[in-house]
Amino acid sequence: MGNQTIYFRNSPKIVSTSTIAGPKECEGIIGRYVETALADDMYGESTYEKAECKMLSHVIDGAMSNAGIDRDQVDMIVSGDLLNQIISASFAARDFSVPFLGVYGACSTMAESLAVAAAFVDGGYCRRVVAATGSHFASAERQYRYPLELGCTRPPQAQWTVTGAGGALVAAEGNGIRITAATLGKVVDFGITDVNNMGAAMAPAAADTILAHFRGTKEDLEAYDLIVTGDLGALGSRILKDLTWEKGLDISANHVDCGEIIYNVIEDEFQGGSGAGCSAVVLNSYLYSKMMAGSIKKILFVATGALLSTVSSGQGESIPCIAHAVVLER
Amino acid sequence: MGNQTIYFRNSPKIVSTSTIAGPKECEGIIGRYVETALADDMYGESTYEKAECKMLSHVIDGAMSNAGIDRDQVDMIVSGDLLNQIISASFAARDFSVPFLGVYGACSTMAESLAVAAAFVDGGYCRRVVAATGSHFASAERQYRYPLELGCTRPPQAQWTVTGAGGALVAAEGNGIRITAATLGKVVDFGITDVNNMGAAMAPAAADTILAHFRGTKEDLEAYDLIVTGDLGALGSRILKDLTWEKGLDISANHVDCGEIIYNVIEDEFQGGSGAGCSAVVLNSYLYSKMMAGSIKKILFVATGALLSTVSSGQGESIPCIAHAVVLER
Numbered sequence: 001m002g003n004q005t006i007y008f009r010n011s012p013k014i015v016s017t018s019t020i021a022g023p024k025e026c027e028g029i030i031g032r033y034v035e036t037a038l039a040d041d042m043y044g045e046s047t048y049e050k051a052e053c054k055m056l057s058h059v060i061d062g063a064m065s066n067a068g069i070d071r072d073q074v075d076m077i078v079s080g081d082l083l084n085q086i087i088s089a090s091f092a093a094r095d096f097s098v099p100f101l102g103v104y105g106a107c108s109t110m111a112e113s114l115a116v117a118a119a120f121v122d123g124g125y126c127r128r129v130v131a132a133t134g135s136h137f138a139s140a141e142r143q144y145r146y147p148l149e150l151g152c153t154r155p156p157q158a159q160w161t162v163t164g165a166g167g168a169l170v171a172a173e174g175n176g177i178r179i180t181a182a183t184l185g186k187v188v189d190f191g192i193t194d195v196n197n198m199g200a201a202m203a204p205a206a207a208d209t210i211l212a213h214f215r216g217t218k219e220d221l222e223a224y225d226l227i228v229t230g231d232l233g234a235l236g237s238r239i240l241k242d243l244t245w246e247k248g249l250d251i252s253a254n255h256v257d258c259g260e261i262i263y264n265v266i267e268d269e270f271q272g273g274s275g276a277g278c279s280a281v282v283l284n285s286y287l288y289s290k291m292m293a294g295s296i297k298k299i300l301f302v303a304t305g306a307l308l309s310t311v312s313s314g315q316g317e318s319i320p321c322i323a324h325a326v327v328l329e330r
Numbered sequence: 331m332g333n334q335t336i337y338f339r340n341s342p343k344i345v346s347t348s349t350i351a352g353p354k355e356c357e358g359i360i361g362r363y364v365e366t367a368l369a370d371d372m373y374g375e376s377t378y379e380k381a382e383c384k385m386l387s388h389v390i391d392g393a394m395s396n397a398g399i400d401r402d403q404v405d406m407i408v409s410g411d412l413l414n415q416i417i418s419a420s421f422a423a424r425d426f427s428v429p430f431l432g433v434y435g436a437c438s439t440m441a442e443s444l445a446v447a448a449a450f451v452d453g454g455y456c457r458r459v460v461a462a463t464g465s466h467f468a469s470a471e472r473q474y475r476y477p478l479e480l481g482c483t484r485p486p487q488a489q490w491t492v493t494g495a496g497g498a499l500v501a502a503e504g505n506g507i508r509i510t511a512a513t514l515g516k517v518v519d520f521g522i523t524d525v526n527n528m529g530a531a532m533a534p535a536a537a538d539t540i541l542a543h544f545r546g547t548k549e550d551l552e553a554y555d556l557i558v559t560g561d562l563g564a565l566g567s568r569i570l571k572d573l574t575w576e577k578g579l580d581i582s583a584n585h586v587d588c589g590e591i592i593y594n595v596i597e598d599e600f601q602g603g604s605g606a607g608c609s610a611v612v613l614n615s616y617l618y619s620k621m622m623a624g625s626i627k628k629i630l631f632v633a634t635g636a637l638l639s640t641v642s643s644g645q646g647e648s649i650p651c652i653a654h655a656v657v658l659e660r
Binding site: 187 | 406434450453454455456473516652
């Protein structure tokens with residue numbers, strides 16, 4: 001490398017995607033693009049965690065079947081999620097007799113898993129890899145913050161964890177969106193300790209990776225139709241634009257944040273959506289559809305993750321964050 | 331692939347390692363081989379979690395410095411651990427300004443991170459990658475079972491989570507142990523629900539991966555000096571040998587389990603050691619030293635992981651497990 005960007009010379013392709021989202025999510029922009037719209041976010045299961053796992057399993061299966069591929073033609077599943085010990089991903093992988101690589105990057109998982117999938121396909125180690133992730137509002141709230149039953153008031157800087165999942169089948173052959181490069185992020189910590197202000201915590205990591213990407217590739221910002229961040233939300237997006245502008249890169253004209261656009265109605269989600277499922281659903285439904293149709297040709301997809309736990313916060317630690325970027329081209 | 335085994339044609343090499351372990355661990359076989367022997371398992375920190383993180387940071391740094399490599403010459407750190415949201419790995423990575431790929435495979439993390447590191451180096455995406463993991467007895471007990479302060483009685487099938495960490499620098503160039511192939515595991519669940527019997531839960535996953543490896547590569551068992559499993563312990567190792575024997579592969583002559591050999595004195599660790607640090611320490615100290623000296627020439631390193639969480643167990647789920655294998659050759 002010499003810099004943080006790696007190039008995929010054989011251009012592995014996203015040949016199919018699959019998405020699922022909850023009723024609140026489907027009221028917004030993704031409603032017309034998502035493959036499966038849930039009427040009930042319990043998805044017929046007895047617990048939130050099982051519903052989250054079922055969503056993830058659904059999109060892994062969907063990414064394969066939408067490409068007309070049997071599971072025995074898939075060489076690997078790369079997946080992770082927000083729950084302790086990534087149980088949604090591990091239990092979903094149990095449903096498939098396919099080698100499994102568990103990853104953890106919090107809400108950056110969609111970009112991380114796409115980068116790993118692309119490297120394994122591009123390097124000739126696998127023919128087809130499914131990259132997938134998801135999240136569930138209720139399981140995330142009770143693990144990271146408070147059980148919903150307590151009815152705690154949410155502060156205005158809070159975001160709403162997306163109930164949804166998205167998966168992509170990355171293949172060496174086929175028609176789809178090419179993954180041409182990835183810029184893997186460093187762990188960045190600006191000292192934010194407010195666990196309700198993920199956008200502010202993650203924005204410096206997004207800025208670091210975006211700046212590293214343009215420094216390393218020497219590309220023009222204009223080469224990209226969109227710079228898409230994962231789930232910074234409204235406040236985090238403003239901070240990101242300030243941070244990159246300070247370093248001489250004005251991304252305001254073509255930046256969009258999945259968390260900022262996913263919800264139509266500002267009700268109690270305040271700064272917008274968050275969670276690993278946020279960018280996974282927006283990328284694999286709305287953006288994939290626009291790219292396949294040709295109206296968006298090249299994006300830098302930068303999913304961001306906050307790498308805290310309740311234990312680290314309880315022990316007084318600040319919130320280290322990370323952002324991974326992948327270049328997607330039609 | 332066509333099978334589960336991937337081959338690294340350019341043979342990335344482990345050019346250096348670094349290990350650290352607690353006082354109880356250093357009484358055993360690794361005592362003479364471990365780089366840093368701790369007199370106090372708090373490692374000068376105020377919490378078990380911070381001690382675990384400091385150990386991991388120590389071996390990541392050690393793997394670089396033992397090879398005479400500066401951190402700006404390292405392209406990626408691949409790491410994970412047992413704690414919720416892999417905070418040890420994420421917070422350790424914060425100390426280094428190096429791209430970070432977080433992985434989760436429970437106690438299989440050493441093999442998983444080595445396989446990912448080897449693929450990124452072999453594919454030409456990175457020149458040097460550090461793969462590292464660790465665990466701490468006290469942080470694992472309080473997260474997965476009971477706080478030590480409760481003084482709960484341990485059942486005879488229990489294992490003792492190793493306090494220790496190990497890291498390896500995987501590089502395209504240099505003198506070291508070659509990583510020539512990897513067999514990535516599937517999630518296997520035999521329906522075990524006893525969270526104190528990890529060996530029994532993980533043995534079927536180890537058997538599945540070992541059988542897939544020999545089926546796929548068509549190698550003879552005799553090609554290997556050792557088949558090294560991660561932390562099945564005494565009971566789990568017996569189950570593994572039975573399961574592979576039933577399928578026509580008798581590994582009993584050259585099988586060794588890191589968990590079974592790590593502790594000298596059977597005091598209260600019963601079936602032996604466990605935890606991500608168990609195989610990480612044994613591989614990167616004892617086995618690495620023997621391989622570099624030439625007395626062991628080729629091993630199949632099969633680290634196993636139990637992919638449960640306290641929530642999944644509490645919701646009545648059984649324990650899905652995984653095993654990843656890497657082929658190491660002098």
